[in-house]
Amino acid sequence: MTNTIPNSPRNIALIGPYLSGKTTLLEGLLHTCGATGRKGSVNEGNTVGDSAQEARNRNMSTELNVATATFMDSDFTFLDCPGSIELLQETLFVLPGVDAAVVVCEPDADKAQALSPLLHALDAQGIPHMLFVNKIDKATITVQALLDALQPISTKPLVLRHIPVQEGDDITGYIDLASERAYHYELDKTSVVVELPGTEEDAFAEARYGMLEALADFDDELMEKVLEDVTPEKDELYANLTKDFQDGQIIPVLLGSAEHDGGVFRLLKALRHEVPSSEAAAERNGTNTATGTVAQVLKTYHTQHGGKLSIARIWAGEVKDGITLNGQRVSGLFRMMGHEQQKISAAKAGEVIGLGRMEDAVTGETLSDRSSGEGTDALATPDILPAVYALAIAAVHRDDEVKLSTALAKVRDEDPSIFAGHDDTTHQLVLRGQGDIHLKITMDRLNLKYGLEVTSERPKVPYMEAIRKSVEQHGRHKKQSGGHGQFGDVHIEIKPLPRGSGFEFIDKIVGGAIPRQYIPAVEAGVKEYLVKGPLGFPVVDVSVKLYDGQFHAVDSSEIAFKTAARIAMNDGMKLCSPVLLEPILQVDIAAPSEHTPKINAIVSGRRGQILGFDTRPGWTGWDVVSAHMPQSELHDLIIELRSATQGTGSYTASFDRLQELTGRLADDVVTAHNEDVAA
Ligand SMILES: Nc1nc2c(ncn2[C@@H]2O[C@H](COP(=O)(O)OP(=O)(O)OP(=O)(O)O)[C@@H](O)[C@H]2O)c(=O)[nH]1
Numbered sequence: 051m052t053n054t055i056p057n058s059p060r061n062i063a064l065i066g067p068y069l070s071g072k073t074t075l076l077e078g079l080l081h082t083c084g085a086t087g088r089k090g091s092v093n094e095g096n097t098v099g100d101s102a103q104e105a106r107n108r109n110m111s112t113e114l115n116v117a118t119a120t121f122m123d124s125d126f127t128f129l130d131c132p133g134s135i136e137l138l139q140e141t142l143f144v145l146p147g148v149d150a151a152v153v154v155c156e157p158d159a160d161k162a163q164a165l166s167p168l169l170h171a172l173d174a175q176g177i178p179h180m181l182f183v184n185k186i187d188k189a190t191i192t193v194q195a196l197l198d199a200l201q202p203i204s205t206k207p208l209v210l211r212h213i214p215v216q217e218g219d220d221i222t223g224y225i226d227l228a229s230e231r232a233y234h235y236e237l238d239k240t241s242v243v244v245e246l247p248g249t250e251e252d253a254f255a256e257a258r259y260g261m262l263e264a265l266a267d268f269d270d271e272l273m274e275k276v277l278e279d280v281t282p283e284k285d286e287l288y289a290n291l292t293k294d295f296q297d298g299q300i301i302p303v304l305l306g307s308a309e310h311d312g313g314v315f316r317l318l319k320a321l322r323h324e325v326p327s328s329e330a331a332a333e334r335n336g337t338n339t340a341t342g343t344v345a346q347v348l349k350t351y352h353t354q355h356g357g358k359l360s361i362a363r364i365w366a367g368e369v370k371d372g373i374t375l376n377g378q379r380v381s382g383l384f385r386m387m388g389h390e391q392q393k394i395s396a397a398k399a400g401e402v403i404g405l406g407r408m409e410d411a412v413t414g415e416t417l418s419d420r421s422s423g424e425g426t427d428a429l430a431t432p433d434i435l436p437a438v439y440a441l442a443i444a445a446v447h448r449d450d451e452v453k454l455s456t457a458l459a460k461v462r463d464e465d466p467s468i469f470a471g472h473d474d475t476t477h478q479l480v481l482r483g484q485g486d487i488h489l490k491i492t493m494d495r496l497n498l499k500y501g502l503e504v505t506s507e508r509p510k511v512p513y514m515e516a517i518r519k520s521v522e523q524h525g526r527h528k529k530q531s532g533g534h535g536q537f538g539d540v541h542i543e544i545k546p547l548p549r550g551s552g553f554e555f556i557d558k559i560v561g562g563a564i565p566r567q568y569i570p571a572v573e574a575g576v577k578e579y580l581v582k583g584p585l586g587f588p589v590v591d592v593s594v595k596l597y598d599g600q601f602h603a604v605d606s607s608e609i610a611f612k613t614a615a616r617i618a619m620n621d622g623m624k625l626c627s628p629v630l631l632e633p634i635l636q637v638d639i640a641a642p643s644e645h646t647p648k649i650n651a652i653v654s655g656r657r658g659q660i661l662g663f664d665t666r667p668g669w670t671g672w673d674v675v676s677a678h679m680p681q682s683e684l685h686d687l688i689i690e691l692r693s694a695t696q697g698t699g700s701y702t703a704s705f706d707r708l709q710e711l712t713g714r715l716a717d718d719v720v721t722a723h724n725e726d727v728a729a
Pocket residue numbers: 066067068069070071072073074075092093109110111112131132133134184185186187188306307308309310
């Protein structure tokens with residue numbers, strides 16, 4: 051095994067739970083590389099990342115930050131992903147384009163499970179990843195206790211590379227188990243080498259043995275040495291560490307404090323030596339044999355001044371300014387440094403760069419320089435996460451409605467996990483996404499970027515109504531006023547139909563009681579009525595039979611028969627025992643199995659009916675609970691689910707059926723609806 055440093059550019063995703071310190075780490079990495087003159091801070095709002103106003107306002111990342119820097123002679127592009135679980139889609143689009151990921155986490159066992167969806171995505175795609183335990187300056191648990199909490203979440207062994215050095219209550223440095231060197235953290239500077247502290251000798255020996263044992267599982271020679279108590283050469287050790295990391299067999303664990311530059315230099319060294327060359331990722335997705343130019347869009351921005359900017363990983367060939375990809379001309383090629391871009395003229399395979407004004411390119415899309423028809427096979431794109439939260443939105447100013455729909459299209463271009471659409475039943479514009487924060491960020495964007503004032507409210511549930519009894523009803527419309535009068539007269543039978551049947555109109559007129567040309571008007575009148583039944587909701591599952599009537603040779607007309615039909619419906623429907631119908635959804639809730647009992651309780655507490663539970667396919671240690679739940683109980687389900695499952699729980703839902711709702715709950719719905727209509 052030899053250990054050479056790849057000379058290709060490499061792309062590193064910084065991912066991890068909310069507020070674990072990724073953007074701070076990005077700042078530290080860039081500063082250590084000498085790419086920035088001054089180190090910024092998230093709290094002061096002057097970092098390279100998070101430049102969008104909605105991010106600064108919240109002290110959190112709201113979208114991907116991309117920055118390129120050179121460490122020693124190695125080029126790196128860092129892709130700092132937002133950590134909020136509600137912004138997970140951003141990470142999912144980035145991962146296919148990276149050579150490795152640094153998973154940034156906090157030394158807090160209670161937040162361990164938040165890593166689960168990320169580790170699953172990395173595993174599924176075979177992306178080498180290491181763990182950077184950040185905020186070590188304020189750790190309240192031992193590193194071992196943290197590993198004990200994290201290991202069950204990972205399918206791969208976590209291999210500790212550093213142990214902390216403790217002085218009193220404070221962690222003042224660390225020992226690198228591979229180099230056998232001790233480092234002292236220097237505030238806001240690269241750590242310095244110090245003598246191995248005598249107090250940590252036992253801990254060091256034990257941890258180093260643990261590391262060797264873990265590596266020996268993947269290498270027979272090393273196994274022999276470990277069994278015979280022979281110390282391996284450093285080169286052999288590094289070669290093993292590198293190979294096992296690159297093959298995704300181990301997850302190295304490094305410690306640090308991004309805020310104070312602790313462990314940042316060491317992390318860069320590990321990345322420089324151990325992240326595979328960019329060809330490895332090309333082999334992973336099969337583009338290593340591609341001819342011509344192939345790239346994939348990882349993120350789309352609509353910049354304030356420069357128009358559309360597509361962040362793309364080049365997989366094969368070269369991209370030059372002005373090249374045509376997927377039939378569109380690239381207008382401007384950029385190396386990224388947060389919101390600042392440096393214009394370049396060309397970039398080659400392995401690089402992640404910005405492509406200007408590719409108006410039709412969408413996130414995830416494969417771009418190539420071939421004419422359509424003989425194009426490159428499209429690369430896999432991540433699934434779009436199903437929406438779990440919704441708000442009805444409206445432009446404050448009516449004139450803004452067109453502007454709003456244009457802005458929403460752009461917002462969706464930047465964030466494919468946002469959905470917006472009109473609900474035909476409730477007539478609301480509904481924004482759907484990953485949670486309250488996600489939707490509020492989106493509304494901020496509409497406001498800050500597109501100057502739109504938008505209000506939001508809990509979306510209405512599309513209730514319907516039906517009937518339980520049949521009735522025969524006579525309806526007559528007769529008006530005598532000056533010249534022509536109006537005359538229409540119908541006899542109808544209104545009957546309930548089984549659930550899911552919809553509407554049926556039966557024409558049983560015989561002997562010309564109503565001339566044929568007026569019958570469609572009767573049906574139209576009935577349908578007009580059904581938009582709003584006696585309870586105030588659209589009526590379904592009803593049959594209306596027209597069986598008799600009268601007409602007048604001069605005064606009858608289509609409009610008169612339509613009116614007569616509406617009168618009959620209006621009088622008759624009240625007598626049919628109207629009943630409210632609420633939508634019931636099939637809901638599948640996924641979470642780590644230890645939470646299953648809690649999920650069952652949540653479902654029952656929301657009038658749900660549990661259908662059963664099963665293991666989640668492809669997710670070790672996860673269950674899926676299936677249930678039928680009323681749509682009205684789903685609005686804030688995700689909030690309760692996440693708080694019960696350390697943020698990991700999620701669900702999918704689809705319409706199952708309409709079901710009768712009676713009693714106080716139904717009365718409340720009807721009262722609220724009628725108040726709303728009256729207002
Ligand atoms: N004590 C301490 N605080 C840190 C450290 N690194 C980051 N922080 C603080 O943690 C908070 C979150 O930092 P960010 O860098 O924004 O975290 P993030 O992971 O990018 O957050 P999101 O992108 O929103 O998920 C900020 O208040 C930082 O100052 C660290 O090493 N030690």
